Amino acid sequence: MKKLTLKDVAKQLGVSTATISNAFNRPDQLSANKRTEILEACKEIGYTGPNRAAQILRKGQSNIVALVLADSLDYMVTDPVANTFIQGVSRVLRENQKHLLLYAGDSDTITDVVDFVDGFICYGAPRNGALSTQLNQQSKPVVTVDFNLENRPAINIDNEKASYEIAKAALRPGDRAAILGLRLIDSPSTCRIYDSPLLDAESSITHRRLDGYCRALKETGIEVATDWIWNLPENAGMYAVQAAREVLQSSPRPDVILCMSDIIALELLQCALTMGIDIPGELRITGFDGIEEAARTRPYMATVCQSSVEKGMEAAKLLLSGDNTSMSLPYEIKLGETI
Amino acid sequence: MKKLTLKDVAKQLGVSTATISNAFNRPDQLSANKRTEILEACKEIGYTGPNRAAQILRKGQSNIVALVLADSLDYMVTDPVANTFIQGVSRVLRENQKHLLLYAGDSDTITDVVDFVDGFICYGAPRNGALSTQLNQQSKPVVTVDFNLENRPAINIDNEKASYEIAKAALRPGDRAAILGLRLIDSPSTCRIYDSPLLDAESSITHRRLDGYCRALKETGIEVATDWIWNLPENAGMYAVQAAREVLQSSPRPDVILCMSDIIALELLQCALTMGIDIPGELRITGFDGIEEAARTRPYMATVCQSSVEKGMEAAKLLLSGDNTSMSLPYEIKLGETI
């Protein structure tokens, strides 16, 4: 039993193909009676509507939105922040009958999908920089999140200010402070940054966070040497544990450790507790993001709560609206029990 | 500047459209020389290859695989188990140059994508049962995971046996035991199951887990009344907290609580610790799944570790291979520190 085509159906019902097509796509083009009559006949013979592949070609519209993630799906999908973002995106897409295609930021090219997708949401600078260029050269709508692309609308939070504020809340004059950073330099492993050349220092949000920390440190009269700034290549527990061990074994130990994500901060917290270090008495810790797990774990983490769900929703709305206006989203400092 | 079509390019290069097409798709159809010559010319004039939308229609192949999740994306994407599964799927898809479309299990229909997608991976019984029927009626390959569809290959673990084993490890004769279950009955809120009609008792994996628990309980000579079996509508912290409070406030309190997921078990653990209950001295807890967070939180949760990454990878491989052979994956009992 071959799949029915619109033409087959038209022949069977003794009307023209256009009428069938209109019955499905343009109700105003035929009488309500005829329409329901046709639709019912179709249901009976098992025709569920025009072939989507053909529609995509013909209309140039697929109702598919590509979400370009910063890195391989493999990695991104385990990141709770990214997931919460996806959650927001998918909520709005569903309301608008759009579908979600996940696209890896370490792909070679976007040509695999650019021809049929309706638009792109780009979450973080793609690991493969060429994608940014390609995205900007093609004509479909693009919304960027947590980074910027020339002439394309963007959604951000003020990472510098947020980091400044959480650091200010944690720091006391005379503190020894360390920083556990994320993707600050181009290294595949956990390490101190020393004098390594910075990675995307202009555009990356983690460098904005570093700027904020540094401003707070300076204001508090604290200096942090580059061997007390760690770099993690990814926001994953494995790297966090490595960095946590290194920093906790420093002697003298820091009084405060500023972490660029909650995942990092939580691993650090567990390591510290296991070593019998009193939090926050002997060591204060701050995170970043405000993930659910941080709210589930005691003591509650001091962190910057950004609503990734909101971010995702706004990104999707922005894309679908076709507007070209960038926006900055609010955040909230949560003092928690770790500072 | 309009987008170049294959026809444009053929005209510009003074060859036929077939030759351009062959240069991209069928290297054996023309000389290597001519081929590289054409490919380079294309690169120069900015033609990146045949339009994908047209290719999809013509070839009936899109390189897109739909992952049908059990529920709305909105919800699924926050579930760590589902995410780990997606991770596995995406790893294999990437190796095979396929792309991933996430599809919600509470959608009305699959007609939006069935015409152009290459196949379906179905992770858990879709909340909208009609999708199962539709999936089975269409002709593209389908692989099911954690549930079964007639004549389609499936991937499972032995939930009954795993649950039996973890329960056996936790239970002592004379225990008072409670169960925090997942989707056992059709209720939108946290509640005890009492005599409510069971939901999908035949096919659902959570009922298999219940079966396993019950077998272990019976063997140990323990009875559990239906007012000590809770039902959570979703695997989310919110519901888990509600159930945790109810069960911990029971008097007398249970000695063991068997939880059908780690998320539930972890929330319960936090509640119990907050109430000053000694774990495992006064209360033993078991989880299910073996999520990362459970390995990050002290005391370590006793749980059933199933490798969701493996599951995802196997599902994707199975789909791409076209095989029709179902498989059962191994699991591992982790005793942890909570029993």
Add this chain to the structure above:
DNA sequence: CTGTTAGCGCGTTCAT
């Protein structure tokens, strides 16, 4: 309100 027709952009036979 209905039917006819010309593509959307391409892949593939078939003949050369």
Add this chain to the structure above:
DNA sequence: ATGAACGCGCTAACAG
């Protein structure tokens, strides 16, 4: 090894 021609299944414009 190459080019002409047909059709994948549909929609939009137009004519009636």
